[in-house]
Amino acid sequence: MFSLLCGLMSVCALGRGQLATNGQLDDGKRYICRAIPLSGDPTCPVTLLPELNAGGQEEELRNTVMQLRETILQQKEMISKQIGTINELTTKLSLCASTTDDRKYDKGSSWGKEKQNTMGDDRLENLEQQHLRANVSGAPFPTELRDLLQRRLGELEKQLLKKVSNLEEEKSMLSNATAEYRLKTESTLSALVDRISELEKGGGDFKSPEQFKLSLPQRTNYLYGRVTKTLPEMYAFTLCMWIKSSASPGIGTPFSYGVPGQANEIVLIEWGNNPIELLINDKVAQLPLEVRDGKWHHICITWTTRDGQWEAYQDGGKLGSGDNLAAWHPIKPGGVIILGQEQDVVGGRFDAGQAFVGELSQVNIWDRVLKPVEIQSMANCSSYIPGNVISWLASNVEVFGRGAFKRPMETCQERLPKA
Ligand SMILES: *[C@@H]1O[C@H](CO)[C@@H](O)[C@H](O)[C@H]1NC(C)=O
Numbered sequence: 001m002f003s004l005l006c007g008l009m010s011v012c013a014l015g016r017g018q019l020a021t022n023g024q025l026d027d028g029k030r031y032i033c034r035a036i037p038l039s040g041d042p043t044c045p046v047t048l049l050p051e052l053n054a055g056g057q058e059e060e061l062r063n064t065v066m067q068l069r070e071t072i073l074q075q076k077e078m079i080s081k082q083i084g085t086i087n088e089l090t091t092k093l094s095l096c097a098s099t100t101d102d103r104k105y106d107k108g109s110s111w112g113k114e115k116q117n118t119m120g121d122d123r124l125e126n127l128e129q130q131h132l133r134a135n136v137s138g139a140p141f142p143t144e145l146r147d148l149l150q151r152r153l154g155e156l157e158k159q160l161l162k163k164v165s166n167l168e169e170e171k172s173m174l175s176n177a178t179a180e181y182r183l184k185t186e187s188t189l190s191a192l193v194d195r196i197s198e199l200e201k202g203g204g205d206f207k208s209p210e211q212f213k214l215s216l217p218q219r220t221n222y223l224y225g226r227v228t229k230t231l232p233e234m235y236a237f238t239l240c241m242w243i244k245s246s247a248s249p250g251i252g253t254p255f256s257y258g259v260p261g262q263a264n265e266i267v268l269i270e271w272g273n274n275p276i277e278l279l280i281n282d283k284v285a286q287l288p289l290e291v292r293d294g295k296w297h298h299i300c301i302t303w304t305t306r307d308g309q310w311e312a313y314q315d316g317g318k319l320g321s322g323d324n325l326a327a328w329h330p331i332k333p334g335g336v337i338i339l340g341q342e343q344d345v346v347g348g349r350f351d352a353g354q355a356f357v358g359e360l361s362q363v364n365i366w367d368r369v370l371k372p373v374e375i376q377s378m379a380n381c382s383s384y385i386p387g388n389v390i391s392w393l394a395s396n397v398e399v400f401g402r403g404a405f406k407r408p409m410e411t412c413q414e415r416l417p418k419a
């Protein structure tokens with residue numbers, strides 16, 4: 001052994017010509033050291049060896065070591081990634097579990113399950129810590145942890161499915177309620193559409209809001225107009241309207257105002273062969289008016305609580321007056337005005353025999369007695385005064401019954417009686 005080493009060193013010393021110990025110059029040549037047995041002839045020319053040999057093996061080994069190191073590093077990296085994933089999953093799982101705990105509609109039976117899950121969580125943490133400790137040594141991903149995770153995921157999936165089915169049930173209940181509501185809404189809507197088309201048939205766009213008439217062509221108990229406004233308490237009033245009818249024997253009831261407790265608070269009626277009557281608080285006055293000729297007529301009735309005085313006008317002329325009609329009675333407020341029907345109860349119980357047949361327009365009410373000149377100027381078309389308590393506006397008059405319409409009105413001149 002010793003001799004081998006010595007020989008080795010000697011060859012090396014020989015080969016390294018650049019060493020200045022013996023004063024030799026560097027001749028620029030390179031030599032390769034090689035161990036030779038002591039028994040060998042050291043003077044024999046050194047045979048050139050192929051480059052690969054001892055050095056090549058060393059290189060190979062080094063490469064292998066490098067590769068191994070790299071593999072280890074990669075594995076470590078993978079493990080740390082897996083740990084990151086595990087941590088993330090655990091956080092998500094615990095989040096899921098806590099939201100599941102919060103469910104209000106959770107049955108008692110599932111609380112046991114939750115406890116199991118918490119226990120599972122503890123085990124999961126233990127395993128995780130074990131794995132962390134094993135990190136340095138590069139231990140493989142434990143299959144136990146994987147199984148646990150899979151089980152946990154399975155449980156969560158089941159809970160999710162239950163939640164989804166609960167939600168589906170709620171949705172079905174809701175959609176049933178919605179369907180019912182939608183049916184109701186649809187029927188209301190279709191009624192509204194009917195009303196609108198009726199209004200459109202009747203000519204919705206009038207030249208001006210008061211230039212329309214209410215047309216009640218048949219004697220029924222269901223065609224009528226209703227004024228959307230009510231009357232205040234009144235101690236005097238004037239009621240005017242344009243009226244056209246050819247009904248016989250009587251024109252029926254163009255106007256009625258009923259209040260709770262008194263369906264005949266104010267009524268204008270012509271029934272049978274009787275003259276037109278004015279009822280106030282169910283007291284009656286017969287009016288000297290004649291409108292049954294199928295032509296337009298302008299009529300006005302004035303009344304005051306003082307002595308129950310009344311006046312009746314037709315086409316601008318005062319045709320009659322009287323007193324003691326519901327004297328000192330105040331007109332009660334808050335009732336319902338119906339055009340074309342006589343009310344037996346407020347707003348209803350109509351009688352076809354008392355229904356008005358014909359056309360009505362510009363039904364206006366004032367809470368005072370109009371002067372004769374005011375009435376005359378309206379009747380001769382030189383002025384139009386809207387009522388101060390009830391004003392004839394399309395928006396103030398609702399039409400009821402198939403066949404009853406609001407229609408555009410003839411001009412005032414066209415309504416005037418031809419001389
Ligand atoms: C696990 O090993 C990786 C790679 O060496 C390291 O980055 C990580 O911090 C280690 N994790 C733990 C929890 O020790």
Ligand SMILES: *[C@@H]1O[C@H](CO)[C@@H](O)[C@H](O)[C@H]1NC(C)=O
Nearest residue numbers: 169170172173174175176177
């Ligand atoms: C909703 O309606 C459907 C069919 O109309 C019915 O089968 C279902 O039981 C109803 N759901 C509820 C919660 O009422």
Ligand SMILES: *[C@@H]1O[C@H](CO)[C@@H](O)[C@H](O)[C@H]1NC(C)=O
Nearest residue numbers: 373374376377378380381382
């Ligand atoms: C209409 O009546 C008013 C009031 O009586 C009168 O002043 C006016 O001259 C009348 N107009 C016509 C065109 O008759």
